Amino acid sequence: MPKRCDWCENTFEKYIRYHDEEWGVPVRDDQxxxxxxxxxxxxAGLSWSTILKKREGYQRAFANFDPQKVGxxxxxxxxxxxxxxxxxxxxxxxxxxxxxxxxxxxxxxxYGSFCNYIWxxxxxxxxxxxxxxxxxxxxxxxxxxQLSKDLKKRGFKFIGSTxxxxxxxxxxxxxxxxVSCFRxxxxxxxx
Numbered sequence: 274m275p276k277r278c279d280w281c282e283n284t285f286e287k288y289i290r291y292h293d294e295e296w297g298v299p300v301r302d303d304q305x306x307x308x309x310x311x312x313x314x315x316x317a318g319l320s321w322s323t324i325l326k327k328r329e330g331y332q333r334a335f336a337n338f339d340p341q342k343v344g345x346x347x348x349x350x351x352x353x354x355x356x357x358x359x360x361x362x363x364x365x366x367x368x369x370x371x372x373x374x375x376x377x378x379x380x381x382x383x384y385g386s387f388c389n390y391i392w393x394x395x396x397x398x399x400x401x402x403x404x405x406x407x408x409x410x411x412x413x414x415x416x417x418x419q420l421s422k423d424l425k426k427r428g429f430k431f432i433g434s435t436x437x438x439x440x441x442x443x444x445x446x447x448x449x450x451x452v453s454c455f456r457x458x459x460x461x462x463x464x
Contacts, residue, residue, distance in 0.1 A: 331360050412435050
C-alpha cells in the first residue's frame, strides 16, 4: 500500500481517491477552478470530508459548476437551495456562491480566463514544497494573503486567506504533499 499524506490515512474511499487523483494536480480549466472555489468556500468551518460527501449534491445544485448559470440564480433559486439537503444550507454561503460566480465571470472577461488570473500569482507554475510533517504545512502564505485580498477587492465573499490557501493546494498552485507521500514526486514529474 502506498504511503500517503497523514491527513488522508484511515479515511473513506472517496477521500483517498481525492488525495490520489485530484489534490495538488495543477488545474488549468476554469470550470474546475470554479468548482473548487465553491467547495472550498462552502467548507469554511466544516471538515473537507463533509464537503466531499456532498460533492455530487453541489454539482447538481450548482449547475455542474457552470459560473454562467450560477451567476443567473435568482431569489426563488436561493430559496430552493436553502431547502436542499444535499448541500450545506447556509444562506450566506449560498448567496456568496452566486455572487462569486458573477465576480468570476468579470475576471474571465478582464483576463481572458480565471486560470490566467490565478496562475499569475504563482508565476504560472506550481510551487513544489518539501514538507516532512503536517505541522510544517502552512494554513496561509503571503501569496494566499495577496490573492485573497485581491479577490475581496473584486467583490468575492467567503474567500479568506485560509480558504484561498486550501484552494491553492487543491488546484495545484502549490504541491503540499508530504515528501514521504507517493504523490509528491509524481506531481513534480508529471506536471
